[in-house]
Amino acid sequence: MTRTNVNDLLAFLAVARERSFTRAAAQLGVSQSALSHTVRGLEERLGLRLLTRTTRSVAPTEAGERLLRNVGPRFAEIDAELSALTALRETPAGTVRITTGEHAAQTVLWPALAKLLPRYPDIKVELVVDYGLTDIVAERYDAGVRLGEQVARDMIAVRIGPEMRMAVVGAPGYFAARGKPKLPQDLTEHNCINLRLPTYGGIYAWEFEKRGRAMKVRVDGQLVFNTGLLRMNAVLAGLGLAYIPDDLVKRELADGRLIRVLADWCAPFAGYHLYYPSRRQPTPAFAVLVEALRYRK
Incomplete structure (x- = not known):
């Protein structure tokens, strides 16, 4: 493969990742017209359209997605190896x-x-x-x-944190009005503050375990968030029960602003790990x- 071919592939990869000729051109330090000409030349040599272009957007075609998926990581590995060589100096940078x-x-x-x-x-x-x-x-x-x-x-995988535990918590005013759940399944009768995570494909089911018995409870309530800060605001306001890592509520539990329930059903589990390709x-x-x-x- 000639140097020109390599540069053409790098040009395509930049556009495909950025989904924009403007941003890709700025990243590569070339003009948009030159970048467009380079990518079109690559398409002509391959006899395949790699990008779908409209006045508003740029997106890879099926062939373009395949090239991005299969070739992109290899260029990234080459770049990483070269970076490792050039980074061999006394001060990490x-x-x-x-x-x-x-x-x-x-x-x-x-x-x-x-x-x-x-x-x-x-x-x-x-x-x-x-x-x-x-x-x-x-x-x-x-x-x-x-x-x-x-x-x-x-x-x-490198372990970077201690074991974790979750906590079901609520404000004193909430429990005064609604009572306390004694078993995980009792949560279905309570106003619970839900969390939506793409990791779990939607609303996160609350997980419990006691003496080897594990269960997931799908709770309901008036509020759904995708961030921890808003859940804390809501539970402190007495708007429902929350299922939160216990390290985030230690201060509130200590000063009485929150009360913990079902603690014996919240078993410790593996904490955070940093992971990277072998x-x-x-x-x-x-x-x-x-x-x-x-x-x-």
Whole structure:
């Protein structure tokens, strides 16, 4: 393959990922017309249309999606290897991209980064909060954060947090008016604050376990959120019961603003893990970040 062919593929990949000639041209440092001409030349040589163009949008065709899916990660691996070679210097440097959920970002990643980054001014970290099961290779992330049982087997997983427990909590005023559930199934009679996560394909079912007996309860209520902050506001206002990681409500439980129920049904489970492809050669910056995040009892 000639150098021109490689550049043409890189041009197509940039447009396909950005879904925009304007953004791709800015990323590559070329004009839109030159970029459009390059991609059209590639299509003509292949005899296939790779992009569908309208006045408002650009999207890969079926052939374009296949090329993006199969060739894109290989270029990313080449880029990672070259970055690893050029990053071999005394001070770790470069950008590390991580996809994570909001709770992990607040409770695990941020405390570690606040200590790490002042010591390594040449390291940049991009945190993207996303509740979906992101394909970190296809989306060009260096790593992702998930609960231990959700990490794919072909990934390297590094534990970065302690075991976790969930808590069912409500405001004193709510319990005064509605009473307290004694069993998980009693929650179906209560006004519960729901959480919608793409990871679970919709409304998250509350999970419980006691003496080896596990169950999921699909609760109902007036409110559905996709973020923890709003759930906290709602439960503190007495608008229902919430199912929240217990580390987020310790202060409210201690000062009496919230009351916990069904604690004996909320068993500990595997905490957060950082995961990344086993084939990827880590850069010095990434290696430093992994060690800073690694959980130590």
